[in-house]
Amino acid sequence: MLAGLVPVRAEGAQGIAMHGSPALPAGFTHMPYANPDAPKGGRLIQGILGTFDSLNPLIVRGQAVQQVRGFVIESLMTRGNDEAFTLYGLLAESIETNDARTYVTFRINPRAQFSDGRPVTADDVLFSWELLRDKGRPNHRQFYAKVTKAEALDARTVRFDFGGQGDRELPLILGLMPVLPKHAIDVATFEDTSMAAPLGSGPYRVTTVKPGASVTLTRNPDYWGRDLPVNRGLWNFDEIRLDFYREANGHFEAFKRGLYDYRVENEPSRWHDGYDFPAARGGDVARDSIKTGLPKPSEFLVFNTRRPMFADVRVRRALTLLFDFEWINRNYFFGLYTRSGGFFAGSELSAYGRAADSGERALLQPYLARLPSEILDGSFRLPVSDGSGRDRGALRTALALLSQAGYDLDGNLLRQRGTKIPFTFEILVTTRDQERIALAYGRDLKRAGITASVRSVDGVQFDQRRLNFDFDMIQNRWDQSLSPGNEQSFYWGTQAADLTGTRNYMGARDPAIDAMISAMLVAHDRPDFVTAVRALDRVLMSGFYAIPLYYVGEQWIARWNRIERPAATALTGYLPETWWHRPDRK
Template identity: 45%
Template sequence: MILPRLRRCLQLGCLLFGLAPLAQAEHALTLYGEAPRYPADFSHFSWVNPTAPKGGTLRLAGLNGFDSLNPFIAKGNAADQLGLLYDTLTFHSPDEPFTEYGLLAQRIERDPHNRFVRFHLRPQARFNDGQPLTAEDVKFSFDILLEKGHPMYRQYYADVSAVVIEGPHQVRFDFKHADNRELPLIIGQLQILPRHWWAERDFSRTSLEPPLGSGPYRLVKVDAGRSLRYERVKDWWAADLPVTRGQYNFDVISIDYYRDMSVALEAFKAGRFDFNLEYSAKDWATGYDSPALRDGRFIKEALPNRNPVGMQGFAFNLRRPMFQDRRVREAIALLFDFEWSNKQLFFGAYKRNQSYFENSELAARGLPDAAQLALLEPWRGQVPDEVFSTPFAAPRSDASGIIREQTRRAYQLLQEAGYRIDNDRMVDAQGQPLAFEFLLAQANLERVVLPFKRNLASLGIDLQIRRVDVSQYINRMRSRDFDMTSMVWSQSNSPGNEQREYWHSSSADNPGSRNYLGLKDPAIDALVDGLVNADSRQSLLNHARALDRVLLWGHYVVPNYYIDTWRIAHWQHIRRPERTPEYDYSLMSWWHADADAAGNEESR
């Protein structure tokens, strides 16, 4: 007699010892099996206005144009907001560190031993041409991304062994091993593509044809490199789900592109677009002054940002022989005067990056504790001694612009590395000058690099600033054709597989990865693998802090600066909910005041 569960397993094509018995179905996934904030019967997130009116236009700004509407490949410069076209299996909650709630997936089953995850799709899910979205589309999306998509997908999903269609609305992802606890959650973030639409198109090529999706918006107008117009899908299949209620309220989202941020700011003050997320401390302090601000027609506000900010810094390309000596990298880093720059250029707005997981509990502070030492001891002698003995601290100055002590220490390090001054130039033992190029695409960054260039020149180091257009910058970064550039490595509260893209040897020679540094270090590899495979929050913290120490003392970047708020300006007719989620400002939960007025008028 076949037991009901075994019969069900055989019907689904399972192996008797294998591979995918039914697990407990849930409405949400959390990293370590903890209870999600919202129960299975929740009606909406607490940070939305569930009765937000629909209507109006949200006008946004883009920078530097675009030449592709395919964001999934390593070619071209993709347009902004293309994620609005696609639904994902799950929806990430921005008021929890790492929780995924079902979107396309009505129910989710994670194997207790983490050997697989199964998604039960909502039968009502549709693409925006009316075609049903099925398990075939999920498998197609995964396969095409690995086969023809950006190389990062192959790294990101490397631990998936198979995708099995178990029925029209049921799909299972099998794993190569049980150690990667994050994998079920990041699979849930997979954007689902329509198999029938791509059957007649080449996924590997850039295109300006508006793609088909199942998401809340359609792309209805494209002016290549200049503007985009998205329109809300009025009969969107997911409009009344708990995870979407109160969101995607604008009937139209339009994006006009500008050559640089300075031009865009002037356009914002003139009322040409509605919302601006400001990155420049100088512009935030002085650039918004206008009659419209004084009259209250638009608002400036700084919202708390509780996300880890990661590392922003001037990145060394370790593939260059001159940067392979840690002493040379440390010497160069000593000559960046943050305190002077913060005072003279940034109006005192920034804090100094002291961690690759800055602004979070993941950051290494003080000396390593016993748990971190247990991870680091096997690598003693292969990582810098300071990892064990000295808390990392970026150099500090008195903001006067005079950095004699830092310059003296930098000169000492360079001498130890075999350099000397010859004819006012810093040269190595072969007489080759220490000279390199700083590659940038943003004009406003040049004012930050120029004082750094002057400090380097005081020691005979020649830094040339090379500004290129965005397309050339992208191509040069992909081909690793740079000496130094400005980089940001973003982080989340639950770092995982992306760390392999950032630091792991397996990604160093992959032109599509974010291992721009060219890092190849067995100690870093082991710590990254341990972080990805962490089986508890405490283990994750231990691995992140140990990894942070090794990265910091490797002097792979010149640490820059960060801010722990979102600097936002918006015109008064754009409204937002009273509560902002902890880890996002959630623009898609905002709405247009005219729509609000229209709704009130209709209700009277």
């Protein structure tokens, strides 16, 4: 083997890490967060709030059943969920790359096959890459277009070259590429929504579909990869049924009646006092509070800077000051929420409250003049109100910023100085919690002469308007890992600002953001990587693109005790694929 190549073999389960080396040694028998002796059988019913009109999660159109990815459609490699970003062999028997990661070669496991018995080949991998590059979701198109050359070296070996782009994450991104069967895909209709059961190589097959209501996945008894170390103790249920609910209260009431097996709770008031029902009191429902090692998933109110009223950063900063977190947290959420000014809350990647070190300042040197000094020196803090809902200090500071941006109070209305047009905008919401927060925020804005109307729409319309940037302000969450990478361009890179379907909802167009993302992607070791991510966090905070709302430091999971989970929890938190049905329970 050539010097610098990194072997990854399914039999030995050696992997590839974004930084450093994989944690698991060659020859490991199972993932540390899985129970290799977990019993097989039974059924898991998952209740999902929302609807669907497609079984293809790899296209822009439609509301897809996301669980198809992973349960039905596999990738070349799979994540080690106890590590920041490490992959281990799945469809790929081995992976090779060089130290500069200018190319990657995958060798497919000879046992790998689709559920119809046809083998997975290099042609299938190349077909999938080309199809998703040209017709897939925007993130696929953006990432896979970085490949400068792709070729099959033989029937089971495929190589991708990157043309010296300086992006060390690309071998891992290709490792996570969904692999589709060339013989079963109609390229002409791939982008159309469809209820046809997709053909995959994964542990489950789609067997029953009730449009908009439920999807049933049945374990494939001939699944080729059931004995791989990465799969031992996973995929334990014979059947998984996904039941969809249109309304949040009905969704919860169905859980209380035992109509589905577990729920992830996101509402503090419900977690605090909503589980006082007979099954929970009697021990038939267990509640798990799980601490993860990931950045905490924070909620934000997002400014659409494509709208003229939000184009000025002073306006966005003023409106951030007017959000009374203390009042909302105390009156709505029993004080269970925490707040952070950054986008990687509660992790080593966060710049909030940290002074920029010499490495960050070197990266930020071309942009230092326009970054607020308090964000650079770590003294910046989100405002803390007196909790009265009428904090005069925050109001005075906000009005001063708005005056600098060209707005004056005229009686009870804030008007643009030149045009006399009142400052008004719309907050788009889709859940009861979002509506409550928007209405409370609207009350705070009214004290500054700003009129914020709240429009509630169903989930489908909300998603379509969000994807098309057809809103003034929305509530959104960007989930982050301990190894953010190319997806950051998808979240807030310049090229994503006007590309429908990306998650750059705020419309950020900042060369400093693009430069920090590039620095992340070329970092060779973890310390340099952390420095680049903190620098990115600092630039994002400086732009005041979104109002930080809150986060919970734990995952809240409620489950009927007929469902059991391993004693060990992954770094990433709960993983239903590691759970099983207790044989002694119905």
